[in-house]
Amino acid sequence: MTAAPDRTGPDGRAAPAFDLFWLNSSLNATTRAGFGQRAGAWQPPPPAADRLAVTAAPVALGRPVDAMQQAAEARRSRRAFAEQPLTAESVAALLSGAAGRADGSGRLVGSAGALYPVEVFLLLRRPSPPLERGVHRHLASEHALVEVGPLPEEEVLGDLLDPTGDPGGAAVVVLALHLEAVLDKYGERGGRFALMEVGMTAHALELRAAAAGLAGYLLGGTDDAGLDEVINRGRRPRVHTALAYVVGDPAH
Numbered sequence: 001m002t003a004a005p006d007r008t009g010p011d012g013r014a015a016p017a018f019d020l021f022w023l024n025s026s027l028n029a030t031t032r033a034g035f036g037q038r039a040g041a042w043q044p045p046p047p048a049a050d051r052l053a054v055t056a057a058p059v060a061l062g063r064p065v066d067a068m069q070q071a072a073e074a075r076r077s078r079r080a081f082a083e084q085p086l087t088a089e090s091v092a093a094l095l096s097g098a099a100g101r102a103d104g105s106g107r108l109v110g111s112a113g114a115l116y117p118v119e120v121f122l123l124l125r126r127p128s129p130p131l132e133r134g135v136h137r138h139l140a141s142e143h144a145l146v147e148v149g150p151l152p153e154e155e156v157l158g159d160l161l162d163p164t165g166d167p168g169g170a171a172v173v174v175l176a177l178h179l180e181a182v183l184d185k186y187g188e189r190g191g192r193f194a195l196m197e198v199g200m201t202a203h204a205l206e207l208r209a210a211a212a213g214l215a216g217y218l219l220g221g222t223d224d225a226g227l228d229e230v231i232n233r234g235r236r237p238r239v240h241t242a243l244a245y246v247v248g249d250p251a252h
């Protein structure tokens, strides 16, 4: 008989090296200053020769001319926002990128073992009737939102997102991970899978935002510990903040 695997996640031992990596790469009120200083002081190295270059002549590839290409070309980081709240229609369009297929067979974004470790939270800074200002969890299969708690005051939230100034945007999408199943099933490699899936979901949101005419940008230096409190509100098992996406109508 096979022994049951050790339980799991950042709270347990299924993937101790990933747990350590997660801990060491997490940002909180203390570690954030060092992260900011390091990134701010970084100088790009002088352009180097392409180490993968070969002598064969490149074969030019044409770009497709279709709606998907149009959406991909429209995606870019936009950091200037209008003051107005998002409409409920914009919220629906934005989050549809992270939703389940309309026919109920899985989701628009794939997942290792169909475990779907990415949880999507919408921090709505300005109400989008019928949605109130607050923390909303996206239910992917139903493509619905459920309010899970209040948002901290603007000043506190702004600081958790960006200590250097108001990040802007009428809302922030937080992509968080529940790691138990993926680390239990795949061990250390499950950590890679989970982070890849954060990236895939983030890209799907960016594409949807672009198609809906919204502005937005990914925010990688958030106070993870602080945002974890905002989205978990004491619930167990906890989900772990991985990446944020600031979004709103563009400034004109």
Ligand SMILES: Cc1cc2nc3c(=O)[nH]c(=O)nc-3n(C[C@H](O)[C@H](O)[C@H](O)COP(=O)(O)O)c2cc1C
Pocket: 075, 076, 077, 078, 079, 217, 218, 219, 220, 221, 243
């Ligand atoms: C993982 C990740 C983290 C990022 N973090 C930040 C950030 O903290 N602040 C910011 O202004 N942009 C952030 N960005 C956006 C990048 O600066 C942007 O994608 C890059 O400059 C390329 O520009 P584009 O998105 O317009 O193509 C992040 C992007 C990624 C993928």
